[in-house]
Amino acid sequence: MTAPVRQRKPRQLSGRPGLYTSYAQHVRLLNTRPKLLAVGAIALLAFVLPWLVADETLSLLGVAMAASIGAIGLNIVTGYAGQVSLGHAFFLAIGAYTASAVSGAPDDDTIGFGVTNVLVWLLAAGLVAAVFGVLVAPLATRLRGLYLAIVTLGLVFLGEHIFAEWQALTGGAGVGRPGPVPVLFGVELNSSGDVLTSDQKLYLLMLVSLVVFGLLARNLARSKVGRAFAAIRDRDIAAEVIGVNLTRYKVIAFAVSSFYAGCAGALVYTITGFIEPSSFNLLLSVQYIAMVLIGGVATISGSIMGAFFITLLPALTRQLPTVAPFISEDASSPLNVFQVETVLYGLLIIGFLIFEPRGLYGIWIRIRNYWKAWPFSY
């Protein structure tokens, strides 16, 4: 009688970080110990940060985190599924307006239903945006590449017109309306309490949202759906031949992406507290494209890096006049920080696409690979 074969749990061999003995190990989120430690350290730092830095910085970081959610959404449809969308601003706007309409005060000038629970309006913002994403998706199934880019660009212009004209919802061009009102478990997040200030509370809301949305997206990317997206991106006809249902997965990609955009729009304007209809223009879409391209196409961590980079860029350029006195802070003078900022968006997009198409994520990979083989890195 043979001894029963003991099924050993596959484990990672120490000192062999690249060797996987099972598929589960290969697709694990934190597949190496250094990654586990680094991610843990970053998460810990992020959670104690509200007690370490000033409130203005927190509010800026909060916007960056909310923008990260939007960038992840754009990366799902453009990076993972390869469907170029210049219409992200439109979906951000839908999310922002849904959330503020659901949570707004009923007796205000603009539409409001007074449901201030964050969970309710966040979900509503995502779902309404997702519905619009599904409505746009049939175009994506009929069109490819640049045709789709132009159509989604048209969407931004149509959206701008609708938001400027629908004054009952948006307050109209130049007037605007207040952003969503966040209340979670009976705590008003946008007013300072005894324990935490409003900026600290909002920062924590954004952090938790980003972690949840980031994990969900990362899991989507390594599932069957994510592999279908990659197949469609790399060669849509070949994907169809091997049995990927193009219509279905393009609809899923647009729905998920718009859901993320809707939530991001709602969260960003919770922090800024005010929505002006003309802010959802082509430049906003381009900013999100820039986040994805500068951060790293088809990576979640890259989207986050890109969103932080683009959101914090204005804060950096505002410091320029102290270093370079010929750049003025005054918007009406010939060379000012606002111009430098916009030029930088353009130049950074061009520069990254020409010199480092994998974006910030690619730079990180290069640094990592250099030290992996150090001192024999050549």
Added chain:
Amino acid sequence: MRELLSSFLAGLGQGSVYALLALGFVIIYKSMRVISFAQPALMLAGAVLVSYLVGPFGFILAVILGVAGTALLGLGIERTVIRPMVGKPVFVVAIITLGIDIALRVVINGFIGTDVRQVGDPWGFARVSLFGVTVQERYIAMFVTTAVVITVLFAFFKYTRLGLATRAAAFDQETALAQGISVSSVFALAWAIAGGLAAVAGTFVATGAGIDQQLWIIALKALPAIILGGLDSLGGAVIGGLSIGVVESLVATYQLDYAPWLGDNFSVVSPYVVMLLVLLVKPYGLFGTREVERV
């Protein structure tokens, strides 16, 4: 009836501007398979250049110099930024042109300033009566100039050696290379022509109300025009541009009477609605070639 005709003629005038811009898009698309989102910046550059040159040189000479200058600018963009990207995915190149557009427009806006600049055209808002219908003179000028420019352009592509080379390169780059055609100079030529056309269009757009920092948005209306006509059809671009102009003008005239719920200024976005409707029915436009692709 008179209102309809007058609106139709104004639409044809405005549409011929869209047609010029659309031709620029299509010429670049046919040669490199890329949509250049830098057209708005080139159009603005042309208009601003004319507005600066019109003082010392007079209108006609200023337009000619402006066209030459903008063509050079297009050429410069192609040489410095687009050339390193040949062979990369078209989406990447398209986004690069978007980056160029943003960066370039900031520089041009610096030259515009906060005032409205005038191109000093001889027409202004003057009107003339044509077969009993009143039309602004500038619309007639737009239509005639566009007709001449397009005729010259089509003749160039059909009868000259360089035009033949351009068509060959658009048809099949590798075979064209094998026949001794310099594909790189064809690319450069395409950008130069697109720049020149954009400058003419920019000058006409700026007639009447002048140049302000929002003028560039008009150039994007050529996108619905090229979608309508099909991305790779020169004739389609002209017809698409004219139709978009007419649709926009008719909507501007009648929409507030018949469909006021669409809001003020709906005519500005009506080209995009037309584009969406056309794409749902004919995904490659009216005259575009259906892509046949092998795995």
